Amino acid sequence: MSYINENFLELQESYLFSTVAKKVNEYSAKNPDKKIIKLGIGDVTKPIVPEVIKAMHKAVDEMGTKEGFRGYGPEQGYEFLRKAIVENDYKDLGIEIDEIFVSDGAKCDCGNIVDIFDENNKVAITDPVYPVYLDTNVMSGRSGKYKKELDMYKNIVYIPVTTENNFIPELPKEKVDMIYLCFPNNPTGTTLTKQQLKIWVDYAIKNKSIILFDSAYEAFITEDNVPHSIYEIEGAKKVAIEFRSFSKTAGFTGIRCAYTVVPKELKLYTRSGEEVSANKLWNRRQCTKFNGVPYITQKAAEAIYTEEGKKQIKENIKYYLENAKIIKQGLEKAGFTVYGGVNSPYIWLKVPDGLTSWQFFDKLLEEVNVVGTPGSGFGPHGEGYFRLTAFGTKENTEEAVKRIIDL
Numbered sequence: 268m269s270y271i272n273e274n275f276l277e278l279q280e281s282y283l284f285s286t287v288a289k290k291v292n293e294y295s296a297k298n299p300d301k302k303i304i305k306l307g308i309g310d311v312t313k314p315i316v317p318e319v320i321k322a323m324h325k326a327v328d329e330m331g332t333k334e335g336f337r338g339y340g341p342e343q344g345y346e347f348l349r350k351a352i353v354e355n356d357y358k359d360l361g362i363e364i365d366e367i368f369v370s371d372g373a374k375c376d377c378g379n380i381v382d383i384f385d386e387n388n389k390v391a392i393t394d395p396v397y398p399v400y401l402d403t404n405v406m407s408g409r410s411g412k413y414k415k416e417l418d419m420y421k422n423i424v425y426i427p428v429t430t431e432n433n434f435i436p437e438l439p440k441e442k443v444d445m446i447y448l449c450f451p452n453n454p455t456g457t458t459l460t461k462q463q464l465k466i467w468v469d470y471a472i473k474n475k476s477i478i479l480f481d482s483a484y485e486a487f488i489t490e491d492n493v494p495h496s497i498y499e500i501e502g503a504k505k506v507a508i509e510f511r512s513f514s515k516t517a518g519f520t521g522i523r524c525a526y527t528v529v530p531k532e533l534k535l536y537t538r539s540g541e542e543v544s545a546n547k548l549w550n551r552r553q554c555t556k557f558n559g560v561p562y563i564t565q566k567a568a569e570a571i572y573t574e575e576g577k578k579q580i581k582e583n584i585k586y587y588l589e590n591a592k593i594i595k596q597g598l599e600k601a602g603f604t605v606y607g608g609v610n611s612p613y614i615w616l617k618v619p620d621g622l623t624s625w626q627f628f629d630k631l632l633e634e635v636n637v638v639g640t641p642g643s644g645f646g647p648h649g650e651g652y653f654r655l656t657a658f659g660t661k662e663n664t665e666e667a668v669k670r671i672i673d674l
C-alpha cells in the first residue's frame with residue numbers, strides 16, 4: 268500500500284478566485300448587456316518590452332547554431348545574468364552580495380525553501396497574506412491542525428496587519444523561528460520603512476530566527492525611505508533570505524524567471540546546536556531537484572538590465588502606478604479609506620458601512636459592475652477589506668473609479 272503525505276489533508280480549499288469567477292459569470296449570464304470591469308486582476312497585462320523580445324529572438328537563433336547551442340546550464344543560473352543582478356539590484360544600493368540562485372519563479376522558491384527547514388520550526392506569517400507561505404508550510408507539516416471556527420492553524424503564528432496597527436506588523440509575543448515578510452505587500456499594498464524593517468532584523472538576530480523576505484514588488488517603490496532589499500538593513504545578511512521576481516518587474520509572469528538570495532553568512536542550526544550554511548543546503552537542494560532556467564529566458568532577463576531595457580520596463584511600471592493613483596485618489600475623494608497604491612499596484616480599501624468583504628463584492632458587482640477581490644480570502648484579518656489592482660487599462664480604471672464614486 269502506498270500512503271499519502273497526510274499533511275495535504277489539512278489544506279483548505281481556496282474558493283477565493285473560483286468563487287469570484289463563478290459570481291461574475293452568473294451575473295453576466297443574467298445581464299448580458301452590462302459591461303463588467305475587472306480590477307481584481309493579479310497578473311500583469313502589458314506586453315513584454317521590445318528590448319527583451321529582441322534578446323529572446325537572438326537567443327533562439329543562437330540555439331540553432333553549432334557554436335551557440337546550450338544544453339543544461341548551471342543550476343544557479345548563468346554567470347551573465349547573476350552578474351547583471353549583482354551589479355544592478357545590489358551594488359547600486361551599496362550592497363555587496365553575490366549569492367544569487369536564478370529560478371523559474373518566486374512562488375516556487377518561496378514554496379521550496381521549506382525543504383531545508385526542520386518540521387518543528389515555529390512559523391509566523393502576516394495576516395492577510397499571500398497564501399503560498401501558509402499552504403507550503405501546511406504541506407510540509409509545520410502548521411498543525413486547522414481550526415475552522417478561527418480560520419487559522421494551530422501552530423502558525425498570525426501577525427495581524429490592519430488599520431489598527433497601520434499595517435505595521437508587531438513582533439510576536441511567543442518566539443518564532445521562520446518569519447515571512449512581503450513588502451511592498453500583497454495584498455495590502457503597504458510598505459515598511461527601513462526603521463520598521465530593522466526591528467524585525469534585530470528580532471531575528473537576537474532569536475536566531477530567519478526572515479523569508481519576498482520583494483516581488485520592489486520595482487513599484489516610489490518613496491525614499493522604503494527599502495528595496497532587506498539587505499539595506501544592517502545585519503540582515505545573517506538572518507534573511509530574499510526572493511525577487513521578474514514577473515511584476517518586467518511582465519515575466521508567462522516567461523518565468525526569478526531569483527533568490529541566500530547569503531553565505533546565514534547560518535542555520537542542527538538540533539545539537541552546530542552551525543550549517545543555509546547557502547550550502549539550498550545549493551544542494553537546487554542541484555538535486557532543479558535543472559536551471561532556459562538560456563533563452565535568462566537572456567530575456569539579462570536584457571532588462573540594459574539601458575534601453577531599464578527605460579522600457581520603467582514605462583510599464585509607471586503606467587500601472589498611474590492607474591494605482593487614479594484608484595487611490597478617486598476613492599479617497601469618494602470618502603473611502605484607502606491603503607497602498609503608492610509603492611504598489613495594489614489598493615486595499617476599508618469596506619464601508621460594516622459590510623463584509625463578500626457583501627461589498629456583491630454590491631460592487633451588481634450595482635456598478637466592477638469586480639475586485641474580497642480581503643477575507645487572504646486570511647481572517649482581511650475581513651472587512653477589499654483589494655483592487657492597477658493591472659487594468661487606464662480607460663477601464665478611470666471608468667471603474669467613476670462608477671464606484673457614483674455608488
Ligand SMILES: *Cc1c(COP(=O)(O)O)cnc(C)c1O
Pocket residue numbers: 371372373374375397449453481483511512513514515519520524525
Ligand atoms: C506575483 C508574486 C510573486 C511572483 O511569483 P512568480 O512565481 O515569480 O511569478 C511572488 N510573491 C508575491 C507575493 C506575488 O504576489
